[in-house]
Amino acid sequence: MADAKLEFVDVTAGYGRSMVIHGVSLSVPLGGGVALMGHNGAGKTSLLRVAVGLLPVRSGTVLIDGEDVTRLRPNKRVARGLGYVPQGQLSFPQMTTLENLQLVTTQRSAIDEVLDTFPALPQLLSRRAGLLSGGQRQQLAIARTLLTKPRLLILDEPTEGIQPNVVAEIEAVIAALSSRGDLSVLLVEQHVGFALRSTGSYYVLESGRITSSGAGGPGALDAVRAAMAV
Amino acid sequence: MESLIAPLLNGTADGALLLIAALGLALTFGQMGVINMAHGEFLLAGAVSAYWTQGVVSNTNISILLALPVAFVFAGLLGLVLEITVIQWMYDRPLDTLLATVGVSLGLQQLFLQHYPSGVPVKKPSLLDGQLDVFGYAWPLRQIFTICLALVCLAGLAALLRYTTFGRRIRATVQNRPLAETLGIATRSVDRLTFFIGSGLAGLGGVAASLIGGTNSQLGTRYIILAFLVVVAGGLGQLRGTVIAAWAVGVSTAYFADWTTGSLASVITFGLVVVFLQVRPQGLFTIRTRGLA
Numbered sequence: 001m002a003d004a005k006l007e008f009v010d011v012t013a014g015y016g017r018s019m020v021i022h023g024v025s026l027s028v029p030l031g032g033g034v035a036l037m038g039h040n041g042a043g044k045t046s047l048l049r050v051a052v053g054l055l056p057v058r059s060g061t062v063l064i065d066g067e068d069v070t071r072l073r074p075n076k077r078v079a080r081g082l083g084y085v086p087q088g089q090l091s092f093p094q095m096t097t098l099e100n101l102q103l104v105t106t107q108r109s110a111i112d113e114v115l116d117t118f119p120a121l122p123q124l125l126s127r128r129a130g131l132l133s134g135g136q137r138q139q140l141a142i143a144r145t146l147l148t149k150p151r152l153l154i155l156d157e158p159t160e161g162i163q164p165n166v167v168a169e170i171e172a173v174i175a176a177l178s179s180r181g182d183l184s185v186l187l188v189e190q191h192v193g194f195a196l197r198s199t200g201s202y203y204v205l206e207s208g209r210i211t212s213s214g215a216g217g218p219g220a221l222d223a224v225r226a227a228m229a230v
Numbered sequence: 231m232e233s234l235i236a237p238l239l240n241g242t243a244d245g246a247l248l249l250i251a252a253l254g255l256a257l258t259f260g261q262m263g264v265i266n267m268a269h270g271e272f273l274l275a276g277a278v279s280a281y282w283t284q285g286v287v288s289n290t291n292i293s294i295l296l297a298l299p300v301a302f303v304f305a306g307l308l309g310l311v312l313e314i315t316v317i318q319w320m321y322d323r324p325l326d327t328l329l330a331t332v333g334v335s336l337g338l339q340q341l342f343l344q345h346y347p348s349g350v351p352v353k354k355p356s357l358l359d360g361q362l363d364v365f366g367y368a369w370p371l372r373q374i375f376t377i378c379l380a381l382v383c384l385a386g387l388a389a390l391l392r393y394t395t396f397g398r399r400i401r402a403t404v405q406n407r408p409l410a411e412t413l414g415i416a417t418r419s420v421d422r423l424t425f426f427i428g429s430g431l432a433g434l435g436g437v438a439a440s441l442i443g444g445t446n447s448q449l450g451t452r453y454i455i456l457a458f459l460v461v462v463a464g465g466l467g468q469l470r471g472t473v474i475a476a477w478a479v480g481v482s483t484a485y486f487a488d489w490t491t492g493s494l495a496s497v498i499t500f501g502l503v504v505v506f507l508q509v510r511p512q513g514l515f516t517i518r519t520r521g522l523a
Contacts, residue, residue, distance in 0.1 A: 078414035
């Protein structure tokens with residue numbers, strides 16, 4: 001697909017001899033958002049790890065901007081505009097909030113710009129990331145990834161296990177990023193309604209295979225629920 | 231008074247030398263988790279560098295200063311070659327790393343023996359020939375030089391880890407390698423540079439060791455196990471713990487040696503560290519975080 005930011009072509013991948021992704025093809029359009037949904041254990045996180053380069057591909061091709069990146073290491077994919085917010089509010093716990101951000105850049109103006117999006121973080125800059133709450137750590141994880149200036153943002157369950165008032169803040173940020181137009185978003189999210197509101201299309205993954213796909217928006221809610229109920 | 235002061239000062243100098251050897255290990259073992267038994271031979275490489283430098287620059291006061299960067303680079307390059315040829319294939323297999331680097335250690339010792347069967351006679355700089363009077367004890371300037379060198383190494387390493395982008399990337403790679411990679415950090419390059427610096431620090435220790443005692447093929451063997459113990463007892467990844475443990479080992483060994491013999495003193499110290507690790511396996515210092523982090 002000529003206008004795809006990220007494309008999977010018949011990708012099969014797994015851990016050792018056990019394959020968890022089976023011949024998946026999907027694409028994330030340039031400047032658009034895609035929601036990837038499915039039950040626990042469907043292979044969503046594994047598919048994202050394939051996109052990032054953390055899980056090697058057994059067969060098939062991964063393309064970013066039409067370039068084959070299947071064998072590229074994760075850091076090289078970041079250089080090509082891929083940003084990844086992993087599941088579990090991951091941070092470098094022994095480093096301060098500021099040091100976490102400075103891993104990407106030491107440019108203060110760039111850090112300040114990203115911090116404007118997350119009002120809770122500026123007061124926590126000198127606190128060790130390991131001492132932050134789950135919601136604060138997730139905001140840090142998103143801020144840190146945004147500092148890499150991604151053109152394709154991959155988020156793995158960004159609101160999982162976070163208290164409701166912080167969830168609303170994170171959802172607002174993701175919705176704003178998705179509607180920017182210059183950023184492609186691939187979102188794995190358990191909150192189906194939010195995921196569909198924030199993206200233009202969806203895929204449903206079950207047992208490592210795409211079982212349903214279509215245009216997003218509130219009207220897709222029933223179709224997705226039906227696909228996931230099967 | 232002198233009988234109390236002398237072991238304290240001598241032990242502090244021994245501890246300083248041990249600290250320089252342990253600082254390199256604090257990086258390669260404490261941060262990266264690599265059990266490199268050939269680390270001691272990088273001290274030997276530092277001593278050989280001091281000897282070679284004296285062969286080129288005859289003024290011992292100048293040559294010892296020149297020997298420091300030469301030793302750092304030479305030992306660092308040896309470490310880099312070891313990382314590229316052996317260790318990078320074994321990051322997930324600590325036992326294999328241990329066995330392979332023991333082999334490398336023996337090989338390097340043999341190589342040294344073939345070229346310098348009676349050791350390398352490094353001449354002591356005339357500027358460091360004197361003593362400083364401390365409560366009646368004539369403290370050799372060479373020992374004070376070793377302590378200063380250890381402090382410079384410690385400050386340099388601490389500043390590198392805390393204030394530089396490369397230092398932050400070392401810490402990030404150690405704490406969560408996949409996450410570091412997904413932020414664009416080239417973790418393989420970080421590994422190699424970390425190994426270079428860790429090994430280079432051992433080279434500096436070798437220069438200091440060549441000024442204090444004789445330098446033969448067993449120089450590395452003398453320090454390697456104690457250096458590992460110091461890093462573990464201090465708490466992995468904790469520089470302040472490494473400093474305290476190195477000083478405590480150096481001073482306690484010196485006091486025990488004063489009361490018994492040198493060999494018995496080492497055995498007693500070794501035993502005390504082992505008992506300490508039984509009681510506190512995590513070492514002197516640990517880092518507290520919330521559960522998920």
